[in-house]
Every structure is written in C-alpha cells, then in structure tokens.
Amino acid sequence: MLSAVFARELHIALRRPADALGGLLFFVLVAGLFPLAIGPDAALLRAIGPGVVWVAALLAVLISLHRLFEPDLADGNLEQWLLTPRPLMALVATKIAAHWCIACLPLVVVAPLLALQYGMSGDAAGMLVAALLLGTPTLVLIGALGAALTLGLRGHVLLALIVLPMSVPPLVFGCAAVSAGQQGLPAAPHLSLLGACLSLAAFLCPWASAAALRLALE
Known part of the structure; x- marks a missing residue:
C-alpha cells in the first residue's frame, strides 16, 4: 500500500506538470534575478549566493505545501487512510517522501547551474548540492507538519507563520556549509548539524503530522 501511495503521487504529478514545476520555476526566477539586479560584482555575488539560493529554495518549498494534504481531504483519501490497517504515520511519511521527490529533487538538480551564475567554484557547488540534499527534506517535513495543522483553513498566511520560524536552523546551517566550502574551511560540522x-524532523514530524490530521478529520 505504501508503494501504491508513492506511485499515485508521482502519477498525479505527471498528469499535472504545471503544479509540480511551479516551485522549480519560482526557484529559478528568484535565484536568477538577483545577479541581474545587483550587477557584475563577482565578490558580492559569491558572498550572497548561498543565502539567495537557500532562501529561494525555502520559498519554493513553501508555495507547494498547500497541495500536500488538501487534495486528499477534498476527495476523501484521508478518511480512507484512517480506515486502513497501515499506520497513518507510515502513510504520511510516504506522502512526504513523494512530495520531496516531486517538489525538491528538481531544485537540487538545478542548483549547480545557479551556483555557476553566482561565480561559485566546483567545490562550493558540490557543497551546495550536499547541503540541499540534507536540508530540503527537513524543510518538507516541517512544512508537512504546518500543512497538517492548518488543513481546512482558508488562506496560507498561518502556514507560512508556522513553517518559517522552524525553518531557520536548516537555512542557517545550509548557508554556513556552502560559505565554508567557498572559503576552503571544513564544512563537515555544518553538514552534521543539517543531518x-x-x-530530528524525520523522527517527530511524521508522527506529529499524523496526529494533526486525525484532529482535523474528527
């Protein structure tokens, strides 16, 4: 059943590519417009590059979170999940993993191209990819908790208010890892903190999201 849930999410994404690629387009536009606005100052672009790319990735994840559970609430899938013998937490974790593959994996693939636009070296671009591979799952897990807590509410301002403060630690550690790679310093401590x-998010967020979904459906 878990593999069926994962395959269903991928199939829906293939049927609606605009929804799946909206976050990627936003990520590329936001990160790509900064060099045009700032100018050709190479040192300044290298200095702000990690922060800009990470903030763009955070916002791209944020704009896709409202689609995480709302379609399943509308078509009755969430009620069916409560009736299955599988633990709700496992189903939620599978859906979060599928959402990361759809919404965040393309961001990680495109990130090295944006790193070149900011004049990052090959080592710094590789560090950016490694940091995003560790940090974006954390952002999605936190976002899933926020989406479950605000399920059924109109507007998405409350979702942003919940998710953004909790996203600060991975944002800080991810930027610090890339900056350390640019300066030739060891980035392993920052990557360890991202890990x-x-x-912590993988241990707590699926359980908390499942609990929030149960409350939303009662």
Whole structure:
C-alpha cells in the first residue's frame, strides 16, 4: 500500500506538470534575478549566493505545501487512510517522501547551474548540492507538519507563520556549509548539524503530522 501511495503521487504529478514545476520555476526566477539586479560584482555575488539560493529554495518549498494534504481531504483519501490497517504515520511519511521527490529533487538538480551564475567554484557547488540534499527534506517535513495543522483553513498566511520560524536552523546551517566550502574551511560540522536537524524532523514530524490530521478529520 505504501508503494501504491508513492506511485499515485508521482502519477498525479505527471498528469499535472504545471503544479509540480511551479516551485522549480519560482526557484529559478528568484535565484536568477538577483545577479541581474545587483550587477557584475563577482565578490558580492559569491558572498550572497548561498543565502539567495537557500532562501529561494525555502520559498519554493513553501508555495507547494498547500497541495500536500488538501487534495486528499477534498476527495476523501484521508478518511480512507484512517480506515486502513497501515499506520497513518507510515502513510504520511510516504506522502512526504513523494512530495520531496516531486517538489525538491528538481531544485537540487538545478542548483549547480545557479551556483555557476553566482561565480561559485566546483567545490562550493558540490557543497551546495550536499547541503540541499540534507536540508530540503527537513524543510518538507516541517512544512508537512504546518500543512497538517492548518488543513481546512482558508488562506496560507498561518502556514507560512508556522513553517518559517522552524525553518531557520536548516537555512542557517545550509548557508554556513556552502560559505565554508567557498572559503576552503571544513564544512563537515555544518553538514552534521543539517543531518541532526533531518534526523530530528524525520523522527517527530511524521508522527506529529499524523496526529494533526486525525484532529482535523474528527
């Protein structure tokens, strides 16, 4: 059943490519417009590049979160999940994993091209990819909790208010890892902190999201 849920999410994304690629287009536009606005100052672009790319990735994840559980609430899938013998937490974790593959994996693939636009070296671009691979799952897990807590509410301002403060640690550690790679300093401590954030989010967020979904359906 878990593989069926994962395959269903991918099939829906293929049927609606505009929804799946909207976050990617937003990510590319936001990160690509900054060099045009700032000018050809190479040192300044290298300095702000990690922060701009990470903030663009955070916002791209944020604009896709409202589609995480709302379609399933509208068509009755969430009620069916409560009736299945599978734990709701496992189903939620599978849906979060599928959402990361759809919404965040393209961002990680495109990130090295944007790194070249900011004049980052090959090592810094590789560090950016590694940091995004560790940080974006954390952002999606936190976002899933926010989406579950605000399920059924009109507007998405409350979702942003919940998710953005909790997204600060992976944002800070991800930018610090890339900056350390640019300066030739060891980035392993920052990557370890990103891994710790991911482990904590993977342990808590699926369980908390499942609990929030149960409350929303009662």
